[in-house]
Amino acid sequence: MALQRLDNRAARALFMDRHALLExxxxxxxxxxxxxxxHRLGFVQLDSINTVARAHDMILYARRPSYxxxxxxxxxERDRALFEHWxxxxxxxxxxxxxxxxxxxxxxxxxxxxRWKNWRRDGFEQKFETVLQHIRDHGPVGSSDVGKDxxxxxxxxxxxxxxxxxxxxxxxSGALTVVGRDGFQKRYDLTERVLDAHxxxxxxxxxxxxxDWLCNAAFDRLGIATSGEIAAFWDTVSATEAKIWCGQAxxxxxxxxxxxxxxxxxxxxxxARPGTCEQAAALHDAPGRIRILSPFDxxxxxxNRAERLFxxxxxxxxxxxxxxxxxxxxxxxxxxxDRLIGRIDMKAQRDHDLLHIRAMWPExxxxxSDTRTRRLQAELDRVRRFTDLGKVTFADNWLKSxx
Numbered sequence: 291m292a293l294q295r296l297d298n299r300a301a302r303a304l305f306m307d308r309h310a311l312l313e314x315x316x317x318x319x320x321x322x323x324x325x326x327x328x329h330r331l332g333f334v335q336l337d338s339i340n341t342v343a344r345a346h347d348m349i350l351y352a353r354r355p356s357y358x359x360x361x362x363x364x365x366x367e368r369d370r371a372l373f374e375h376w377x378x379x380x381x382x383x384x385x386x387x388x389x390x391x392x393x394x395x396x397x398x399x400x401x402x403x404x405r406w407k408n409w410r411r412d413g414f415e416q417k418f419e420t421v422l423q424h425i426r427d428h429g430p431v432g433s434s435d436v437g438k439d440x441x442x443x444x445x446x447x448x449x450x451x452x453x454x455x456x457x458x459x460x461x462x463s464g465a466l467t468v469v470g471r472d473g474f475q476k477r478y479d480l481t482e483r484v485l486d487a488h489x490x491x492x493x494x495x496x497x498x499x500x501x502d503w504l505c506n507a508a509f510d511r512l513g514i515a516t517s518g519e520i521a522a523f524w525d526t527v528s529a530t531e532a533k534i535w536c537g538q539a540x541x542x543x544x545x546x547x548x549x550x551x552x553x554x555x556x557x558x559x560x561x562a563r564p565g566t567c568e569q570a571a572a573l574h575d576a577p578g579r580i581r582i583l584s585p586f587d588x589x590x591x592x593x594n595r596a597e598r599l600f601x602x603x604x605x606x607x608x609x610x611x612x613x614x615x616x617x618x619x620x621x622x623x624x625x626x627x628d629r630l631i632g633r634i635d636m637k638a639q640r641d642h643d644l645l646h647i648r649a650m651w652p653e654x655x656x657x658x659s660d661t662r663t664r665r666l667q668a669e670l671d672r673v674r675r676f677t678d679l680g681k682v683t684f685a686d687n688w689l690k691s692x693x
Contacts, residue, residue: 293547293548293549293559294546294548294549294567295548295549295550295551295557295567296514296548296549296550296551296562296566296567296570297551297571298551298552298553298555298599299628300567300570300571300573301514301550301551301570301599302576302599302600302628303570303573303574303575303576303628304513304514304566304569304570304573305512305513305514305589305599306576306589306628307513307573308510308511308512308513309331309511309587309588309589310327310330310331310353311352311353311576311581311589311625312573312574312576313577314577315352315353315354315355315577315579315581316354316355316356317354318354318356319350319354319355319356319357319358319361320357320361320364320365321361321364321365321369323354324350324354324357324361324362324365325365325371325372325384327350327353327354328350328365328372328382328383328384329384329386330511331349331511331588332377332383332507332508332511332523332524332588333377333381333382333383333384333524334346334349334350334362334381334382334588335349335377335378335379335380335381335586335588335591336374336379336380336381336382337379337380337584337586338474339608339620340638341619341620341636341637341638342622342636342637342638342645342673342677343359343638343676343677344359344474345584345585345586346362346382347359347362348582348583348584348587348622349583349584349586349587349588350362351673351676352581352582352583352584352587352625355672355676357676358676362382363470366382366470367469367470370385370484370485371384371385372384372385373385373388373391373467373468373485374467374468374476375391375394375461375462375468376394376398376462376525377523377524377525377526378522378523378524378525378591379586385485385489387507388485388489389488389489390500390503390504390507391464391526392464392495392500393495393497393500393501393526394524394526395462395463395464396463396495397526398462398463399459399462399463399464402459402462402463403415403459406455406459413452414452414453414455414456414459415456415459416452417436417437417452417453417455417456418456418459418460420436420453420456421436421453421456421457421460422460422465422466422480424436425466425478425479425480426480429479430469430470430477430478430479431457431477431478431479432472432475432476432477432478433450433453433454433457433475433476434475436453436454436456436457437451437452437453437454440452440453457478460478461476461478464481465480465481466478466479466480466481467479467480467481467484467485469484500526501527501531501535502535504523504524504526504527505520505527505531505532505535505536505539507523507524508520508523508524508527509545509561509563510563511523513562513566513570514548514550514560514561514562514566515560515561516559516560516561517529517532517533517535517536517561518532519592519595520532520535520536522592536561539561540561543564544563545561545562545563545564546561546562546563546564547559547560547561547562548560548561548562548566548567552598552599553597553598553599553600553601554598554601558598575627575628576627576628577627578626578627578665579626579665579668579669580624580625580626580631580662580665580666580668580669581624581625581626581669582622582623582624582625582634582669582670582673583622583623583624583625584622585604585606585620585621585622585623587623589625590604590623593605596630600628600629600630601630601655602623602630602653604623604630604633606620606621607619607620607621608620616693617633617635617649617651617693618635618648618649619635620635621633621634621635622634622635622636624650624666626662626665629656630653631652631653631656631662632650632651632652632653632656632658633650633651634647634649634650634651634666635647635648635649635650636648636670638677638679640679643679643680643681644679644680644681644682644683645670645673645674645677645679645681645682645683646682646683646684646685647670647682647683647684647685647688648685648688649685649688649690650666650688650689650690651690651691651692651693652692653692654692656692658689663689667682670682
């Protein structure tokens with residue numbers, strides 16, 4: 291029997307809807323409204339690079355333009371409605387999901403102990419009790435508060451001193467909780483002192499129930515997915531576990547296999563909930579305004595999926611030597627409607643109170659017009675206000691030819 295087919299337009303609409311980008315960028319941006327948005331996304335990735343604003347702030351701003359960084363800080367540090375841990379990278383996650391991270395704590399404990407013995411400084415395991423006692427006696431700490439008598443390395447992630455490594459290990463394995471950040475430096479406290487007892491990790495973990503929750507939660511936030519994409523969403527479930535879950539869900543009729551039309555016209559087999567194709571076909575068009583996305587936006591996190599769905603090839607060039615960069619160190623994708631229409635290189639020059647635009651490259655398939663320029667300028671002015679800068683300036687010949 292032929293598979294039901296989801297055309298590319300409907301697939302884009304579905305994916306954007308699940309990522310809170312199909313509706314007009316408006317609505318409440320703090321407190322419960324912000325928490326519900328993060329719940330809908332599943333998590334928001336944290337990143338330290340701050341050429342314009344940090345990634346997590348750009349992600350939330352793209353959906354709620356009234357959002358400001360203090361709103362997330364309050365939700366996280368004062369209200370304790372979020373916790374920080376790892377998915378595919380560091381992220382803030384709704385606190386109600388915490389109990390589903392016990393499996394992650396156990397797996398990270400085994401994985402990191404084996405991995406870090408090979409390339410971290412020796413002796414971090416012997417620092418566990420010393421670090422924990424220091425926190426019991428003195429309260430929350432940062433990495434600079436422990437191991438003061440230990441030899442410091444270069445400061446890079448590959449060369450932590452033993453007590454810093456112990457802090458990270460105790461956090462990743464659940465004994466400690468990150469309670470906030472000073473600048474971008476984490477502060478750690480005892481989990482038992484921060485969280486209610488019913489949330490704290492126990493001695494046992496129902497791995498099967500956790501895998502089921504993680505797969506369902508990932509699937510519902512993606513709308514359509516392969517087993518590999520389900521596994522990658524939280525990055526806790528293994529590829530094998532996700533494949534088994536999909537097989538069982540398919541046998542129960544909880545999901546079905548469909549044909550997904552990619553941007554290049556090719557068809558790819560994916561899983562969907564029954565009725566998804568009809569729901570996707572009924573979705574409205576995306577707003578026409580231009581929005582600037584973080585390179586770490588959940589819509590773009592899986593670069594290969596973004597290319598399949600939207601025909602947009604994107605690779606961040608932070609770690610590419612400057613002479614080999616095609617676009618720039620940290621270039622932001624541009625979203626218009628349901629299309630990714632280009633990318634822009636811009637930087638906040640705070641010493642001069644400027645948002646400076648170095649270059650913008652339209653996609654080859656996009657005819658750039660004066661109307662699009664005005665739309666982009668309007669969005670840049672909104673970003674300027676968001677970042678509390680006084681003026682937008684443009685380099686000479688900032689509008690580039692497609693590459």
